[in-house]
Amino acid sequence: MSRDLIVFGEDWGSLPSSTQHLIKYLAKQRKVVWVNSIGLRRPDFSRHDIKRIFNKLFGTKARSLPIKKTSKLPGKNFHIVYPRTFPAPRSTIGRWLAAKLLVSQIKPVTRAAGLTRPILWISLPTAVDVAGQLDESALIYYCGDDFSALAGVDHTTVAKREHELIKKSDLILAASEQLAQRLPEETTRLLPHGVDFSLFSTPALRAEDLPNDGRPIAGFYGSISDWLDIDLLCKTIVRMPHWHFVFIGKQVVDTGALSKFNNVHLLGELSHQQLPSYSQHWTASLLPFKDNAQIRACNPLKLNEYLAAGSPIISTPFPALKPFQEVLQIVNNSDEMVNALEASEKMKNIKFLSDASRNTVVKNSWSARAQQVSQWMETL
Numbered sequence: 001m002s003r004d005l006i007v008f009g010e011d012w013g014s015l016p017s018s019t020q021h022l023i024k025y026l027a028k029q030r031k032v033v034w035v036n037s038i039g040l041r042r043p044d045f046s047r048h049d050i051k052r053i054f055n056k057l058f059g060t061k062a063r064s065l066p067i068k069k070t071s072k073l074p075g076k077n078f079h080i081v082y083p084r085t086f087p088a089p090r091s092t093i094g095r096w097l098a099a100k101l102l103v104s105q106i107k108p109v110t111r112a113a114g115l116t117r118p119i120l121w122i123s124l125p126t127a128v129d130v131a132g133q134l135d136e137s138a139l140i141y142y143c144g145d146d147f148s149a150l151a152g153v154d155h156t157t158v159a160k161r162e163h164e165l166i167k168k169s170d171l172i173l174a175a176s177e178q179l180a181q182r183l184p185e186e187t188t189r190l191l192p193h194g195v196d197f198s199l200f201s202t203p204a205l206r207a208e209d210l211p212n213d214g215r216p217i218a219g220f221y222g223s224i225s226d227w228l229d230i231d232l233l234c235k236t237i238v239r240m241p242h243w244h245f246v247f248i249g250k251q252v253v254d255t256g257a258l259s260k261f262n263n264v265h266l267l268g269e270l271s272h273q274q275l276p277s278y279s280q281h282w283t284a285s286l287l288p289f290k291d292n293a294q295i296r297a298c299n300p301l302k303l304n305e306y307l308a309a310g311s312p313i314i315s316t317p318f319p320a321l322k323p324f325q326e327v328l329q330i331v332n333n334s335d336e337m338v339n340a341l342e343a344s345e346k347m348k349n350i351k352f353l354s355d356a357s358r359n360t361v362v363k364n365s366w367s368a369r370a371q372q373v374s375q376w377m378e379t380l
Contacts (some may be wrong), residue, residue: 002030003377004118006110006134008127011036012073012080015250016272018125018144018175018193018301026368027075031115034080035106038098038126039087079113082108087126090157099129106134119377122169125162132168137379141169142191143179146297170380174371176299178319189376194366195304200276201358208377209267211244216345218281218314221275222264222302223247227314229290230257235334237261240341246282248275279309284344287315288337307361310354310365312344327357 004357009019012034023032073080083105086098110118116230120136122128124148131139147158166172172188173197174180180190211217218240220228222231224247234257237245246265247258258264270278279285289295299320306313314337315321315327329340347353 002117003137003380004031005033005121006106006115006118006136007032007034007121007123008038008130009034009036009121009123015189015269016301017123019121019142021301021366022142022370022373023121023343024074025367026374027073027078029157030075031077031113031118032075032079033103033110033113033115033118034078035127036080036082038083038085038102038124077113078107081109095129097195099133102127102130102134103133106130110134119380122165125158125165128161128165128168131165138170138377139165139168140377140380141165141172142175142219143172143183144175146294151364156341158229167318171376173376176297178297188346191369191373192364193299193301193304195301195308195361195367196307197358197362197365199273200279200305200308201310201362202276204276204280207274208283209265210246210278210281211265215242215244216284216341216348217244217246218284218286218341218344219246219248219278219282220286220288221270221278222300223249223252224255225252227289227292228297229251229288230255231286232316232334232337233258234261235339236341237264239338243283243341248280249276251331279306279311282311283348284341285311287310287313289316289318291316291318302311304361304364307357310357312347312353313357314340314344324360327353 005023007019007023009023010017012020023034026032083102085102085195086094089095089098117135117137119138119140120131120134121140121142123142123144147155147162166183168299169187172183173191174188175191175193176182177190180188206212233245237258238261241263244263244265245261246267248267248270250269251266255266259266287300287303295318296316303320307327312329313327314331315332317332329343331337331340
């Protein structure tokens with residue numbers, strides 16, 4: 001019998017996370033109540049945070065949204081809770097009040113949805129305060145990031161909540177070996193990220209705004225954040241004026257150093273479904289990350305997606321690359337990146353190299369990952 005789920009994750013429909021990919025498949029066989037983000041830090045007085053607080057506390061969206069009202073949700077028994085809450089409270093009374101407020105909004109939805117002894121799935125450690133209050137039969141912690149190093153997080157608060165969550169969890173799913181090493185061996189299972197292989201390997205039409213003047217293109221998609229090595233990129237770009245450099249994603253940090261180059265194209269955020277129209281047609285895919293704790297613990301979703309798309313991949317080194325070293329070019333500085341880009345221009349149209357990249361991830365589908373999780377869930 002498939003076990004029902006209450007899931008605490010980010011806002012459903014935002015940039016697709018590993019949790020969303022997994023739940024999309026798990027929801028086909030069970031009832032799911034998804035609770036939108038409750039936050040990982042206390043808000044400040046910025047315009048963005050004030051607006052977000054107002055929407056969280058006084059927003060007009062319904063507390064639950066059944067599948068029939070939108071085509072973007074998986075399964076016929078999928079409901080979303082839009083929580084009114086106080087993000088990442090620190091005091092004992094604040095935590096108690098926030099938990100009571102959340103439970104009062106979630107329980108009516110779980111009852112209406114007919115959930116029976118659901119499993120509580122937590123991807124955000126700040127949700128630990130509701131553990132034991134939702135009539136759950138077991139608790140899963142999905143650890144997809146090193147929250148102690150993640151940007152935009154109240155590290156002290158989240159670290160304390162994660163410690164509590166780890167002790168309470170019946171099953172912990174770790175997205176990388178580096179994350180698994182710091183978690184209890186007896187309750188932790190390694191669950192590397194998967195890939196929507198069909199989406200990224202099926203030939204897609206070239207995007208209209210992708211440069212198309214015959215010059216080679218180096219591309220990246222994802223958050224333009226602190227973990228990108230902007231200095232490495234700038235040192236490379238200035239030496240490659242005959243290349244286009246395309247960046248797709250939300251700009252979290254100042255991109256002035258990049259935008260000053262005429263051959264740099266910042267295309268902003270795009271939907272996940274649109275990405276193959278870019279990554280299949282540029283000359284090389286980039287993973288130009290800094291060497292820091294967050295990157296050393298990460299297992300980026302885009303790595304498998306780049307491999308499925310079949311273009312040459314150039315990356316700075318980090319541990320999750322180890323199984324794929326034979327189909328990547330790993331670089332440590334701008335000289336090596338320039339050489340790798342020049343080599344990629346020669347490799348781009350060699351079919352057996354593209355096939356080799358795809359074959360490394362063909363078995364790593366999100367569907368296969370979800371089947372494994374389902375088997376583990378049934379033992380709880």
